[in-house]
Amino acid sequence: MSPVWRPVSAPPQLDRFCHLSDDAQLVMKGIYRQYNEQRKQQNTQEQPGTYYQQMYERRFGALPGVIFSSSQTRQTASILPGPSSSTLEPGDVYINSLSNQLERTVCGKSNAHSVRVNNSGPIPESSHSSTMLVSESSKNSALTDISMEQPDAALPNTNFEDTDTDILFQQDKGDSWRYEKTTFEGSPLLGNNEKCHSICSTNTLEKEAVYASDFKIPSDNMRGIASPGNSPNCTTDTRQSRQSMVTNTCTGPAQGKSSISARLKQHMIIRKDIQMKQDKREHHKRQSGVPINASEGSTTSCLDTDRKYSSAHFSTPYKKQKKIMDDQTSETHKVLAVSRQHTAREVTRLSDQDLRNVLQTLLSAQEVLITLVYKNGSTQLRDINAAQTKKKSTGIFRQKQWTSEVQSVAVCGCEGGNGPPHGAKVWLFPLPGQDHNKDSRDTHIRVFWKDLVSNQHRKICCDAKIFLIILMKEFNVHFIIDVAVFDPVVAAWLMDPDCENVTFHKSLSLVCLTWKEHVLSSAVDVLREDMCLLSELMKCLYQKLVARDLWVLYCCVEMKLLPLLAAMELRPLRVDSDTMLRFSDVLKQFVKFESSIPSNAGHPFLINSPAQLRQVLFEELKLDKKLPGGKRLAKTNIGHQISTSEAVLSQLVGTHCLPAIILEYRQVQKLKSTYVEGMMSCVREGYISTHWDQTSAATGRLSSYQPNIQAIPKTSTVISDYTNNYIVGKKSGDRVEIFPRDSFISHDGWSFLAADFQQIELRLLAHLADDPTLLKIFTESRSTDIFIELTSQWLSKPVSLVTTQEREQTKRVVYSVMYGAGKERLAEYLKMSTHDAKAIIDSFLVKFPAVSQFSRKCVEFCQRNGFTTTIFKRRRLIPNIKSPSPVLRAQAERQAVNFCVQGSAADLCKAAMIQVEHTLQSHAHLKARLVVQIHDELLLEVSDEDLNSIRSLVQSVMEDEVTLCGKMVTLKVPIKVSLSSGKTWGHLSPLDSGKL
């Protein structure tokens, strides 16, 4: 079988891979069911892995050295530093219970209930042992006793009892590397430590072990803070110190290897599946002429493969069958052939003179086509995985995988706009290896890249952000901010921003180009032809963009933003580990609070489950009936059941004590899971860096993920007295405050500088609607709060009499109208009746008639053209605007209006980012760098001595409409920016813009 999965160059992490037999799977399925039942009934905190282990051990006896883990393949999965115990040796086994996936998996034909054999090195004794943690927690658990009372009651009636050796471990040999992708290569937390072992688990105890070790880092590590160009070794230093630390703690006493392994072997009868053996024999019989290579040891690695093909082509003669197999895997061969072909053209193999010539040619080429080649032989343009599965990749695998899998950069130069000539060669630039051999070639290549990105010739690359990151990280090339790169993917997204997951293929179909399927014989030129296609694609997209008036936006905003985003990803934020650990410590106690809740309901239930909560609140306690006035509660959107959202629960507060508790619980739970634990899993060597996605938001906004730094709470959360009672060591008077933004700290000698567009969306609404009253408020801007001003205008009250509450109310109304929210939604926000809400909206619209007029105009425009535009001519297609369904049409209308405002604001913010960075680059002596964008706020890290000059600079740039918009548009409203600075992100003190 040809290797469809990526042939990893590293030796396989697993030396065996075993499957449970069907019988054993049934047993385990029963165990899992039982677990689920108990979990529902008793609100147990037990993790599936723990429970699984108990049940397993009661079945089959203790299995020393085996770790049962519940797998939760979220990107917040914690990575353990090995099975973390000297009880494990290379060759030992742990069992992956697959969490709640087990049942499904077992029912299906897949035998994914797996036993993994790890091949880890010596394990640190000092760090916690997961095994021990698991067994300790099971000792304390009430669940153990209960399940002991009724052994096996819930187990299905399988033939398990019959024999004692029902677990049939099917040993996989040889090609266990195929499962390599189920393990993580090294840990993001611990650096690239190959000795680390990965277990995905939600087990808090396990996580702690990780965090505890992760935060033991020297605090003076400065990474990436030096100005671009002179920080090649910082990262390496940090990693080295990190690794040495790990190795130091990793020197636990190595136990005799044989002990555990031998016991395991005794315990698990590794037996071949008789049925499968027969299958194999039959198979070989059918393949007349092929001798049965039935050495008992080589059992199963290709067995399933064979079976598949034998069943699929049962009646086919062997020779023909072989051919079919070849056809089926031709794609793989093809790509691998390309890969092999690549190696012939690596620039590193050229002689010095040839290399110089090649580089010179590429530098003088009018158009340079670039793509990344991955280790498995696929390229960005021809990605076998993407072509076969449209798997929605998330988290770690979304980008980290690809940047780490890049093998080389393929470059092809061509003269005019007609694509590469027929004989053009594609040159491969392999990534410099770990060993930095500083010979002249490397320097040559580095200089080449630098020259290439700084010349103004056209460079075309799909997902250019990844390419630029590679360039900066691996080739150590900086000054890429001005690179003239064109990304067809972004171009295609600009044409239809609602099109999600734009790829090379989709872009091709957008301009009606076809992706040629190549046959094996022509594989030599596949890469070149892909390059041709890339060139052609960009040309078509150029014409389309120009035709749609999007070219300026594309060139001047999106393509200038792209290198900036790449640079921002390599500017990690420093994290204060002490603060974060303190939050973690407090929230650790939160479990006790959690377990106290069911007592209020009379029986245990899962508080996180809206379904179960709904049952408790409305079917058992009947709180909806106790509401005064018989008010109707909001329903969920799809299920049309009573919602348990914050708006509903806060209405119920008076009727019972539970709603208030739930509200508190939800808040803390969110803090705990998302902002403390989630954040911690993103920390690498004391730093956090997010990923920016330019093409995910249909409105043109940026989005950030892993972590979503744009959604970190902006105010601190004070844990209330009630919860306090459940926190050990705290009394009810104590004030416990959790503020995730506080754990982001600036480097020593540096500060954060936040520049906030004030009410940017409202100002743009005023501009777009051309409402005289609104415009007047903004142009005659006094230093007072704009919302107070607005309120006073609206309510015809003097400014001094406007209360904070009224101000908030105005804000809500304004944004609700802007977002097109209905009266129901506003009523929920303001906690009033829908009738009152409607009156408020109406009075607003009467006061500012141009706003509703603008909405109408917007909708009309959309109905005529099928799309809406922003001030920068960005457009969004809204096909539903003519939908016969009133619901869909109303939604489309809201979208149209909202896109106008939100998209315009996004345009302005993107322009601001570019201009700020540009200005900072041109003042090279100023030490400052843009690190984060939160839609209408830019966060910079600024050297202390330059703070004053930079802040005035930033403010002047951001408030200068001409700089931002150029000739695109002339705004009728001034733009105001408020600045604040501080040492932590959480505590920024406002800077008065009046004095310098």
Added chain:
DNA sequence: CTTGAGACGCTACG
């Protein structure tokens, strides 16, 4: 040859 994935609900941010 092998994988969770998708729907839904809630809540941060803007």
Added chain:
DNA sequence: CGTAGCGTCT
């Protein structure tokens, strides 16, 4: 309105 992310349930 529209992002990410965490959680449950199927």
